[in-house]
Amino acid sequence: MSTLLTALRTWLVPFRYGLERWSYTMQRISGVVIALYFVMHVASTGQVVGGPSVWTLPPYEYAKQVWLETKEFLANPLFDAGLVVLAFMIFFHSINGVRLVLAHFGLILKKPTRPEYPYHPGSMSRIQRVIFWVSVALATAALVYSLDVFFKVLQP
Amino acid sequence: MRAKTIQLLHYITGLGILVAGGIHLATVFLLSPYEASMSFDGHPLSVIAVYRNLFLAATLQALLVLVAFHGFNGLRTILSELHQGPTYLKLLNAVVIAAAAVVVVYGTRTIVIAHLLGNA
């Protein structure tokens, strides 16, 4: 039990350790949320062909009927709000993921040097941090766009 | 599989998702109005029309497999940090592989049947 508490505290509380720690926490949370959404998405799109019991070609009208009912069930502002948050997470996770791949191969980090004071670690290079902010900016744009799609906020 | 191979696959699937997911989101949101994309048929990029198109259906299939790998491997990574020990890790791997397989099989069924349904 105490390991679980330690885990939740270290995974979810990014304060004090700087930008990269925020990236770590946000990447982790968004990853888990997207993975869970993915499972639900596969389940709900399964309704296109008539639901989980259908494993052979169903009658066209039956599949259409099931899909229309599913759509009605999903037409709920709560689900839409979830999708808006998800849009942010997907874009953040993608671009920040690219940043992490590049960083993991040392591509956007500075080369080792003799530390000179005041010292700034080469792993916290400017370009690496710029990509983080780009991912936040794009994610915010996706959030606004999806707010418009689902709640028509940009339309008079 | 060696941990480093899985790690490389994690990067590769991640980058693959960028492409396949990009196409998926573009078909749903950019290339056709959202309402039209969600309708069963009657629009050039309605649900059934997308599945009927071989290229788009193949993209969805690729996306399914890539996200299943990337997502479940990510969950496995997180859970493997919670607790260690050979028994736990073996059990964790088995559960994660089984869960991913169920999702892939169910999703593949949807794509294949919907593709056939569209062409019927």
Add this chain to the structure above:
Amino acid sequence: MLEEVKFKVLRYDPDKDGKKRFQEFRVPIRKGMTVLQGLLHIKEKIDPTLSIRFSCRMATCGSCGMMINGLPRLACYTLIEELKTRTVVVEPLRNFPIVKDLVTDFEEFFNKHRSVKPYLIRIDTYVQEKSNTMYLQSDEELVRYVQFAYCIKCGLCYAACPVVATDKTFLGPQALAQAYRYYADSRDEAGVDRLKPLGDGSSLLRCHFAASCSQVCPKGVDPALAIQLLRKEVLLRS
């Protein structure tokens, strides 16, 4: 001018009751006083049972690491005034078992350090043992690793790491930085043999580049950089 700050120190004694609790002390401060000096004032003037570990008082020996106001820092390298608080909260380092009060057990940490073979491995062992041989190195070759060689094994990075917190099989920033330090040394001839064990399990690959280690390192080692450079080699070469 004499001023006072409050020290909130975590106390723990396994031989007494084994309970963790905070004890408060008022400590008069002078200009340029370090947290370590504050703790020593407590030990000398107020409560001699307080256990601390220190030696050099100049950020060289690496024995006085502790959590100060929530961040791992060297007590001898942290000025009380630079904390800019009236209360200094002092706890033992995270991710280490506590021995007593502020003293933590470094055994696992040092074992991980040992496990990466932190010494030059040569094919010509015979020549190496003759003390009159020299291995020449250019400045360029030196710069490739010298930053990582400044490590004083203080464990601050280990305490900051979110992976070490829950994954015991992860080697941690200190040991991994040393693994890279010797791999990148032009005099070392172990090469791929150093990389191979790191390609399996979670000893290296669990690093998620949260870079908290580099945030807290007092010696400019930048373990996060070393780990990424090492990971690249492990992924592509092992």
